[in-house]
Amino acid sequence: MGFSNARAAVLRTFGAELEIESFEVVDPGPGAVVVEVKGGGVCGTDVHLRDGHLAMPRPVVLGHEGVGVVAALGKGVTGDALGAPLEVGDKVTWASSIACGRCFYCRQEREPTLCEDRSVYGINRRADEPPYLSGSWADFQYLDPGSTIVALPKGVSLEAAIALGCAGPTAVHGVLGFARPQVGATVVIQGSGPVGLAAAMYVRLAGAARIVMIGGPAARLERARGLGVVDVVIDVFDVTDLLGRVAAVVDETPGRRGADVVVEATGVPSAVAEGLEMCRLNAIFLVLGQYTDAGATPINPHLITRKQLKVFGSWGLSGADVVDFVRTLPQLTKRFDLASLVSSYALEDVNRALEDVRAGSVTKAVLSPNG
Ligand SMILES: [Zn+2]
Ligand SMILES: [Zn+2]
Known part of the structure; x- marks a missing residue:
């Protein structure tokens, strides 16, 4: 050759x-x-x-x-x-x-x-x-x-x-394969790194009406908004307590019910507990960001039962x-x-x-x- x-x-x-x-x-x-x-x-x-x-x-x-x-x-x-x-x-x-x-x-x-x-x-x-x-x-x-x-x-x-x-094909696998947001859905993306960004893009292509991204730092969030990928951004460096973050997200959802779909794309174990709080009843929760084993975290399993959540993992x-x-x-x-x-x-x-x-x-x- x-x-x-x-x-x-x-x-x-x-x-x-x-x-x-x-x-x-x-x-x-x-x-x-x-x-x-x-x-x-x-x-x-x-x-x-x-x-x-x-x-x-x-x-x-x-x-x-x-x-x-x-x-x-x-x-x-x-x-x-x-x-x-x-x-x-x-x-x-x-x-x-x-x-x-x-x-x-x-x-x-x-x-x-x-x-x-x-x-x-x-x-x-x-x-x-x-x-x-x-x-x-x-x-x-x-x-x-x-x-x-x-x-x-x-x-x-x-x-x-x-x-x-x-992150592109990773989002295809998780968002199109498992979360499958409906046209008109309100979707929360936890995380503003490449996986969060790619997930938000596919949520957009799928026809979501409103996409709320919670992450940071500010420059990443602004880039996501500037690209037209998301509608609302919430900076975790501005809202530092869990209840405050959950309230800020829920305020952005119809009837303050919570999101139809939440996609966790942070890789931070504690974000999973927060994501459960951001779901409405009967919502879909996709855990996409935990690619590296960063250890255990307390969650409230009652939320999964009480809200009748559909929780998915997606690997690779x-x-x-x-x-x-x-x-x-x-x-x-x-x-x-x-x-x-x-x-x-x-x-x-x-x-x-x-x-x-x-x-x-x-x-x-x-x-x-x-x-
Ligand atoms: Zn890679
Ligand atoms: Zn094999």
């Missing part, structure tokens, strides 16, 4: 800075694809990975969110996940994981996000074995046979497609969610300026990007290895 070696950001030691190393670009075998990475998203999960909060092998080329252009197609690859023809130079994105297809949850429950043996790019793929480049924080990424690869719809930029990162995202996400990109980009969420970094600035994500000073950090 004739590519020179590729640079990649590698995690070798938990808690230490990532290093830029050089790897061979392996020609794609049958069914595989090599992409030239144009954008590798940096997500809160990557900070946890770098700090050793999640079990993973090492060394690993990080980066589970990516967009790029097809550089080489292995034998037998003719189309993307939707059957559209795939050629060198096409703009694509891809799912971060490949479910095993054999375990109980893949086969019987048909829930690939619960797969017991998932292969995940940028997380559990070793960088010291071929094909080495199994994360998006690199000049090139090798996508194995079985990867979900989707060509971007015409008119959707690479920047817009990476702007929500894995599947290849199908990535396909659905890409299919909705034309609608999302028509309503919201996604590309404006992106802050770009050179690959060499990976450690600064991680620090900015940890500090919450950027909405979406994206490494741009190829300019």
Whole structure:
């Protein structure tokens, strides 16, 4: 194929800075694809990975969110996940994981996000074995046979497609898969990070009449309102007590009954107890933000019974969610300026990007290895 070696950001030691190393670009075998990475998203999960909060092998080329252009197609690859023809130079994105297809949850429950043996790019793929480049924080990424690869719809930029990162398909899985807000609904989104923002966008597309976002800091809330994603924002730094926050939210709902749907997207355990208080009777409560185990929290289970709540959890995202996400990109980009969420970094600035994500000073950090 004739590519020179590729640079990649590698995690070798938990808690230490990532290093830029050089790897061979392996020609794609049958069914595989090599992409030239144009954008590798940096997500809160990557900070946890770098700090050793999640079990993973090492060394690993990080980066589970990516967009790029097809550089080489292995034998037998003719189309993307939707059957559209795939050629060198096409703009694509891809799912971060490949479910095993054999375990109980893949086969019987048909829930690939619960797969017991998932292969995940940028997380559990070793960088010291071929094909080495199994994360998006690199000049090139090798996508194995079985990867979900989707060509971007015409008119959707690479920047817009990476702007929500894995939060986009995560919101598809939870909001469209479980919460399913009705047209005209009043919906509360707890959390103003990427998952909260993406969840609010899908709630909007689903036809909600009123979206109240409670989160912070103020700049994030204002950005969400400026983009037209939410109608009302409540800053948790302004209203610091639980009862005050609940009252502020309930005041924004019809008849002060509480929300039809509450989506928890904070990752803060105590937010779950608050979310239960914000639900009206017979409401839907989606717990979406607790991706990292941050420990136990007291809740009042009587609220679930008394209000007859439907409480859902939602774990991760599947290849199908990535396909659905890409299919909705034309609608999302028509309503919201996604590309404006992106802050770009050179690959060499990976450690600064991680620090900015940890500090919450950027909405979406994206490494741009190829300019
Ligand atoms: Zn499985
Ligand atoms: Zn992510």
